Amino acid sequence: MRDGWKSASPASPARRLLLGAGALTSISEATTIKLKCEKGGKTSNRAQEELPALLEEAWQALRGQGDLARACSRFDHAARLAEAQGDVQALGEAALGAGGFWLYEQRSPVVRALVSGWRRRALAEVDPGSLLAVRLRVREAAERDYESGRTKAILAALL
DSSP states (O other): OTTGGGGSOTTOHHHHHHHOTTSOSOHHHHHHHHHHHHHTOHHHHHHHHHHHHHHHHHHIIIIISOOHHHHHHHHHHHHHHHHHHTOHHHHHHHHHHHTOSSTTOOOSHHHHHHHHHHHHHHHHHSOTTSHHHHHHHHHHHHHHHHHHTOOHHHHHHHO
């Protein structure tokens, strides 16, 4: 894996580790989904129907069954699908779920940065007064404070 994840084969263990078990395996796969969504192709209808069910399955795995590995995989897949569709509401929900129950649950710096990026992107595009925006702001502040050992950001987000 000389050049990082790009040089790994699409289904290689290294690529799956970096992208997540349920992740799209290539940029071209994500581009194909996005282009078909934009053109109104079959993927658009299937993807639009799949996304709510995927999020429901992920939340059920996390909250209902306590199956963190399955939940992580489903949220990862949902976030990537939401990105490809440009669905920021679904991206925000998936980003919240991908963070898991506890702060700093994502130990890998790559995964932590990816999930944080999803939260920030969704937050930048959702209605700032929505419940989703509040949840995203609070989670992002809590993650930052946990890393720094402070409480300033989370207190500000809660007030």
